Amino acid sequence: MMRICLLYASMSGNTEDMAIIIKKELEKEEIEVVMEEMDGYEVEKLTEFNGLILGSYTWGDGDLPYEVEEFEEELVNVNLTRIPAAVFGSGDRIYPSYCEAVAIFEETLKKAGAVLVCNGLKNEFEPKNEAEKEACRHFAQQFSIALKERV
Ligand SMILES: Cc1cc2nc3c(=O)[nH]c(=O)nc-3n(C[C@H](O)[C@H](O)[C@H](O)COP(=O)(O)O)c2cc1C
Structure with a gap:
């Protein structure tokens, strides 16, 4: 059985809500998901x-949350060569650097050798309506397809 790690950082629960939907959808595809806080x-x-x-x-002015800065710094030193990876996140369109944490983590994962297999998923606040929930499910499905193709 495929086993993946889903790590999240969420202060007020919006990113966690996305994570829960993504996890559920992956499990429907018979993928074991270890979901934990990134910090x-x-x-x-x-x-x-x-x-x-x-x-x-995303925090500050397009920054990573403080509590995951250390994790991100260490991530670049791990050998994730060819490991399928993807990034999602919640933000607020009022900020000029909307959901910038997604792009930051994508860059770091690439440096660690991982292969980004889905477009980064950005959501404003929590997944509120059916379209936003569907976008989370779609992200999970794309990841599942890529994962199965690679083995
Ligand atoms: C001080 C502060 C700075 C923020 N900076 C950004 C930002 O630069 N870009 C962005 O998209 N959202 C920014 N946000 C919005 C949060 O990322 C957004 O509320 C998000 O939904 C929180 O997710 P969470 O519930 O998982 O913690 C900021 C929020 C606060 C309070």
């Missing part, structure tokens, strides 16, 4: 999985 997660453990999904809200 404090040991990056070395990431090499044990068939795939990796990261989710983060």
Whole structure:
């Protein structure tokens, strides 16, 4: 069985809501999902999985949340060569750097050797309506397809 790691950073629950929908959809595809908070997660453990999904809200002026800065710094030193990966996040369109954490993590994952298999998913606040929930499910389905093609 495929086993993936889904790590998220969420202060007020919006990114976590996205993570829950994504996890549920992946499980429908018979993928085991280990979902945990990113803050404090040991990056070395990431090499044990068939795939990796990261989710983060954006803070400051297009910045990563403080609590995951260390994780992101360490991530670049892990060998994730050819591991399928994808990033999602929640933000607020009022900020000029909308959901910038998604792009930041995508760059870091590429540096670590991972392969981005889906377009980054951005959502304003929590997934509110059916279209936004469907976008989360679609993201999970695209990830699932890519994961299965690679094995
Ligand atoms: C001080 C502060 C700075 C923020 N900066 C940004 C930003 O630069 N870009 C963005 O898209 N959203 C920004 N946001 C909005 C949050 O990312 C947004 O509320 C998000 O839905 C929070 O997700 P969470 O519920 O998972 O914590 C900021 C929010 C606060 C309070």
